Amino acid sequence: MADAPFLNFIGGEWVAAASGDTFESRNPADTTDVIGSFPSSTADDVARAVEAAKEAFKTWRLVPAPKRGEILKRVGDLMTERKSEIARAMTREMGKPFFETKGDVQEAIDTAYYAMTMGRQLFGHTVPSEMNNKFNMTVRRPIGVCGLITAWNFPVAVPTWKMFPAILSGNTVVFKPSEDAPHSGALLVQVLEDAGVPAGVVNLVQGAGETGQAIVDHEDVAAISFTGSSETGAGIASSAAKRHARVSLEMGGKNPAIVMEDADLDLAMEGMIWGAYGTTGQRCTATSRLIVHEDVHDELVERVKAKASELRLGYGNDDDTDMGPLINQKALDKVTSYMDVAREDGATIAMGGERATGDGLDDGFFFQPTLFTGVTRDMRVAREEIFGPVLSVIKVTSFDEAIEVANDVAYGLSSAVYTSDIARAFRALRDIDAGITYINGPTIGAEAHMSFGGVKATGNGHREGGWEVYDFYTETKTCYIDFSGGLQRAQIDNYDD
Ligand SMILES: NC(=O)C1=CN([C@@H]2O[C@H](COP(=O)(O)OP(=O)(O)OC[C@H]3O[C@@H](n4cnc5c(N)ncnc54)[C@H](OP(=O)(O)O)[C@@H]3O)[C@@H](O)[C@H]2O)C=CC1
Ligand SMILES: O=C(O)CCC(=O)C(=O)O
Numbered sequence: 001m002a003d004a005p006f007l008n009f010i011g012g013e014w015v016a017a018a019s020g021d022t023f024e025s026r027n028p029a030d031t032t033d034v035i036g037s038f039p040s041s042t043a044d045d046v047a048r049a050v051e052a053a054k055e056a057f058k059t060w061r062l063v064p065a066p067k068r069g070e071i072l073k074r075v076g077d078l079m080t081e082r083k084s085e086i087a088r089a090m091t092r093e094m095g096k097p098f099f100e101t102k103g104d105v106q107e108a109i110d111t112a113y114y115a116m117t118m119g120r121q122l123f124g125h126t127v128p129s130e131m132n133n134k135f136n137m138t139v140r141r142p143i144g145v146c147g148l149i150t151a152w153n154f155p156v157a158v159p160t161w162k163m164f165p166a167i168l169s170g171n172t173v174v175f176k177p178s179e180d181a182p183h184s185g186a187l188l189v190q191v192l193e194d195a196g197v198p199a200g201v202v203n204l205v206q207g208a209g210e211t212g213q214a215i216v217d218h219e220d221v222a223a224i225s226f227t228g229s230s231e232t233g234a235g236i237a238s239s240a241a242k243r244h245a246r247v248s249l250e251m252g253g254k255n256p257a258i259v260m261e262d263a264d265l266d267l268a269m270e271g272m273i274w275g276a277y278g279t280t281g282q283r284c285t286a287t288s289r290l291i292v293h294e295d296v297h298d299e300l301v302e303r304v305k306a307k308a309s310e311l312r313l314g315y316g317n318d319d320d321t322d323m324g325p326l327i328n329q330k331a332l333d334k335v336t337s338y339m340d341v342a343r344e345d346g347a348t349i350a351m352g353g354e355r356a357t358g359d360g361l362d363d364g365f366f367f368q369p370t371l372f373t374g375v376t377r378d379m380r381v382a383r384e385e386i387f388g389p390v391l392s393v394i395k396v397t398s399f400d401e402a403i404e405v406a407n408d409v410a411y412g413l414s415s416a417v418y419t420s421d422i423a424r425a426f427r428a429l430r431d432i433d434a435g436i437t438y439i440n441g442p443t444i445g446a447e448a449h450m451s452f453g454g455v456k457a458t459g460n461g462h463r464e465g466g467w468e469v470y471d472f473y474t475e476t477k478t479c480y481i482d483f484s485g486g487l488q489r490a491q492i493d494n495y496d497d
Helices: 043-060 066-079 083-094 098-118 157-166 182-194 210-219 230-242 265-281 296-309 329-345 399-407 422-431 490-492
Strands: 008-010 013-015 021-029 029-040 135-141 145-149 172-176 203-204 221-227 246-250 256-258 287-293 347-351 369-377 390-398 417-418 476-483
Touching: 008 043, 008 182, 021 083, 021 182, 029 083, 029 182, 043 145, 043 172, 043 203, 043 210, 066 083, 066 098, 066 182, 083 098, 083 182, 098 135, 145 157, 145 210, 157 172, 157 182, 157 221, 172 210, 182 203, 210 221, 210 230, 221 230, 230 246, 256 265, 256 399, 265 287, 265 296, 265 390, 265 476, 287 296, 287 399, 296 347, 296 369, 296 390, 296 476, 329 347, 329 369, 329 390, 390 399, 399 422, 417 422
Parallel strands: 145 172, 145 221, 172 203, 221 246, 256 287, 256 417, 287 390, 369 390
Antiparallel strands: 008 013, 008 203, 021 029, 135 476, 347 369
8 A cells, every 4th residue: 555654565565675764755845744764775676666567468469459458447437536545645745735636636537538539549551552452551559568766747648658558559558757746646546556557567676866867777677767857867878878778857947937027927927827836936847037028028027026915824734735846855955056057147136135034944955036137148047947936037129039039048848929929929939949838927837738848958859747648658560461362573573674
């Protein structure tokens, strides 16, 4: 069971780490609140999980895809029943408010139902042959054991973006959640067990980065899907390349929202508030750069400040909380350090800039919603991912300049443009270097049947969500059926005469 004592899930059994070692998970809004101890898994535990997954693959790959889809339908139904219970536990473990964790679980439910439909749509192609009496087609085959390594900020939705298409396609998986969200990961796996996913198809190994590295390095793990920082992702890609394993990387962002002088400023202000401060800014899709036309700069900045100052910080399971804590001490230190970086660069801290304390916040990692003004594109706060409730405002004088600034970073995940000019909207869709562009909406949010992913240092060309993710979890087999009754000359000389 995914209850204390918390265990790994390997080959259909809840088991401790072979070493018996554990690590603790605590509530980031109140670090005196201990959620429990989780197995510190080593390469030995990973090897057992991979072995279980390999064994299960032999039969799971042969279960018809529509039947696998039916199991995922049950997964979606069970998650719907447990939505509040899981969301409450997630909020306690990683801090974002209950209304957000419910959204996280809903995304997982949508992903399950979408996977169910894909069970009847794992299409290949039929293609005309160059020759008579020959038939050509492609079919999709599963790859084998997939290693899934995830961050903590969407601790249920993002693992399901990987796990559900992987198992629907006939693969088996070894899943390592973040050490900052082990309970959420366990609750997810519990749903799969209860929905009747056969033993060994989904395996859970808890642990830190070394556990993830052991998955990446295991020779029987055919594919690795990773969500996390660009730095960790680069290391994973390089390790996996040595043994030719397939890798999908979803990494950091420095997402711009462009607000032009013809924008609806009420809409833009709301977009900045939830894009920048929702999830305490700890989203890969968070709005971290507001690129605003000079004509509306001052008014928009004032409106954002006024609204952001009303945000209520607190424990996310309290009804009136708008914004929770940062995830851990390291994150608090990192965000705090960027206040000095901003000052040194010559930016102005127009709002916030400090740890939030008092009113029950002292035992949590709370940070005030923060706004930097006077930012220029070359400053570090305009270029580096801070991953906290921090918005850098860059003033521009034209739409062309806005696009140029938007593209002038290493990352390319999400982007937004607020304008009432349809031509500008379409130019933005064409010209912004990002995997996602919103028109008149914030940079955040995802739908299960739409592809999700980024360009440049954000990704490596793969997508999650939508049908595109099924390309990652399947291999194409090219099939020729020759009913000519003998070798055709054309097969050898390729119609050369
Ligand atoms: N593009 C996207 O879809 C998303 C990207 N992100 C990005 O994730 C980052 C924040 O997440 P964070 O958890 O701090 O990211 P990290 O890169 O630190 O960790 C991500 C996962 O990788 C594990 N890990 C760490 N080192 C290794 C290694 N050498 N080999 C294998 N696995 C390893 C971590 O383990 P552990 O932490 O337990 O030690 C964790 O489970 C941000 O940059 C954010 O932008 C977040 C969500 C979505
Ligand atoms: O918006 C979502 O649903 C998930 C996106 C995500 O993973 C992120 O922004 O960190």
